[in-house]
Amino acid sequence: MLSLTDIAENPLRLTRRPNAEDGSVVVFRPLTHADSGRLADFLAALSPASRRFSTFDGYDLAHARELCDAIARYDKLRLVLEDGPSGRIVGLLELGLALVPSDIARYRSAGIRLDESTDCRFGPTLADDHQGRGLGTLVLPLVAETARLLGRTRIILWGGVRADNPRAVRYYEKNGFRPIGSFTEPDGSLSLDMMLDLHPGA
Ligand SMILES: CC(C)(COP(=O)(O)OP(=O)(O)OC[C@H]1O[C@@H](n2cnc3c(N)ncnc32)[C@H](O)[C@@H]1OP(=O)(O)O)[C@@H](O)C(=O)NCCC(=O)NCCS
Structure with missing residues (x-):
């Protein structure tokens, strides 16, 4: 089973170049310490709508540095999507390996016992100009492969998905x-919990 330290030491282990239908070249890879400037550009460019659907603690260089400093230090794996020709970061895919009590309680009331050794949390964010083009779908199998390599068999949504995010x-x-x-x-709006079972080979 891979650890976060293994990935930080050898990011190429998870680097993939999926074939997009429209021929565009995108690189799926772990976030690295060298990414803070490009990650800051990505965060700063997110629209208010995207920020509402995918909320970060900050959208500037300071927060991008925090995310880069956190590599292999806590319980999160962050992957990025890089536009091949430009090297621009056009997506941030977060996998949380620790569960939070509120998730555990909600799933328990739905009859599902979450387990930190097999479950992980997923939160995707694409740059506004890369949404709705199938990119999220293209890379989901790579996220699933990564989760499996980390020993996970189920993925839940990180904080759920807002019902008004069709x-x-x-x-x-x-x-x-x-x-x-x-x-x-907390603002009174409705969110949904959803779960993906990672069947072998799925
Ligand atoms: C959510 C997100 C990761 C999905 O990735 P994506 O590449 O945009 O998704 P895809 O293009 O693969 O698929 C989107 C699907 O929704 C459909 N869709 C688009 N707009 C829609 C709308 N307003 N209502 C219903 N369906 C819609 C698309 O047609 C497509 O379905 P189809 O293939 O059956 O036609 C991406 O849009 C994103 O980063 N959004 C902003 C941040 C966010 O919401 N993150 C998730 C937080 S829980």
């Missing part, structure tokens, strides 16, 4: 996530 809900549904339940956000 593109993301459709994205998860069409890629095999099943609905588990719903909950109310």
